Amino acid sequence: MKLCLLISSLFLTGMGGHAADPETIGHCNSIQDAAETVNPDTAQSARANAQPAQPTGTASTQAGPASLKNSTGMEFKWIAPGKFMMGSNLETPGGKVTAPVHEVTLTEPFYMGVYEVTQEQFEQVMGRQPTSAGGPVNPASAVSWSEAVTFCEKLSAMPAERSAGRVYRLPTEAEWEYACRAGTTTEYCFGDDASELGEYAWFLGNSGNSEIDFQKLGPLERVEAVQSNDNRLHPIGQKKPNAWGLHDMHGNMWEWCQDYYSKYTAEAVTNPLVSEPGSGVLGSTRIVRSGGWRVYASGCSSAYRNGNMESLQGPVNGFRVVLNASAGNESTD
Numbered sequence: 001m002k003l004c005l006l007i008s009s010l011f012l013t014g015m016g017g018h019a020a021d022p023e024t025i026g027h028c029n030s031i032q033d034a035a036e037t038v039n040p041d042t043a044q045s046a047r048a049n050a051q052p053a054q055p056t057g058t059a060s061t062q063a064g065p066a067s068l069k070n071s072t073g074m075e076f077k078w079i080a081p082g083k084f085m086m087g088s089n090l091e092t093p094g095g096k097v098t099a100p101v102h103e104v105t106l107t108e109p110f111y112m113g114v115y116e117v118t119q120e121q122f123e124q125v126m127g128r129q130p131t132s133a134g135g136p137v138n139p140a141s142a143v144s145w146s147e148a149v150t151f152c153e154k155l156s157a158m159p160a161e162r163s164a165g166r167v168y169r170l171p172t173e174a175e176w177e178y179a180c181r182a183g184t185t186t187e188y189c190f191g192d193d194a195s196e197l198g199e200y201a202w203f204l205g206n207s208g209n210s211e212i213d214f215q216k217l218g219p220l221e222r223v224e225a226v227q228s229n230d231n232r233l234h235p236i237g238q239k240k241p242n243a244w245g246l247h248d249m250h251g252n253m254w255e256w257c258q259d260y261y262s263k264y265t266a267e268a269v270t271n272p273l274v275s276e277p278g279s280g281v282l283g284s285t286r287i288v289r290s291g292g293w294r295v296y297a298s299g300c301s302s303a304y305r306n307g308n309m310e311s312l313q314g315p316v317n318g319f320r321v322v323l324n325a326s327a328g329n330e331s332t333d
Ligand SMILES: [Ca+2]
Pocket: 116, 248, 249, 250, 251, 252, 253, 254, 255, 289, 290, 291
């Protein structure tokens, strides 16, 4: 069973550098089996720095440009501060890892990357290709959390960006889900019907040579379906954006967030960020969101979450960045 969990979790986490062994996956009963490892009771640290919700009257609501393009060509959308219900109470892969639903208030606006960071942008900022290279408009892949943080630091230090006062960072987990939901309360940014996911996302059901409806297949049939399907990542921006103009928030690449993994609690919080590691194995991992090209639909929901080690350079691990909103931000367009 342990092996089954480990191998089949590849379909969720992208851990490891190779496609999962389909024969082994065939012995697993379901994707729910696959992700039990993401929800141990050991990851029960409190949400560090999380505070009870406060009135939003002091929030900075100074709007910058609705869209912004920086000196490297990266595009951003201005995201207004606000309040939303984070998580989902539905059963998810690995148990209810997204529960309980709780109120989150974000008091500051921010700019969210419209796309996952591309290989070309990664090279421009880091001076080298990401570990896995495949094409300039492909998302940068096999990027560790630490590399993603370094990318933000180097991008912020580029002369044109520094003189414009632009500071980049990874999104917090709450910012990521808020931006993904774009005002929705459904399982996906477009509703609850997973059969529509292919219009918005590259995921295991459509990222290969043939589309596969895994819901209609048994475990062994799933293995056979994946075996020769050549599932892979795809260039950014080919699928529909969400209501706030953000692409690939579901699927394509898992996206690193700042936070360490921690179980949710029910109380309302403001600007949550888990900045200290918690207990247990997962407590020292960093949050990834979005699901990816090798992930079932249920792992690509707005609320689904997983934890990966900071050093992991999995083939499904990419990222997008946040630009701190400030009065000095002006588009280079
Ligand atoms: Ca993504």
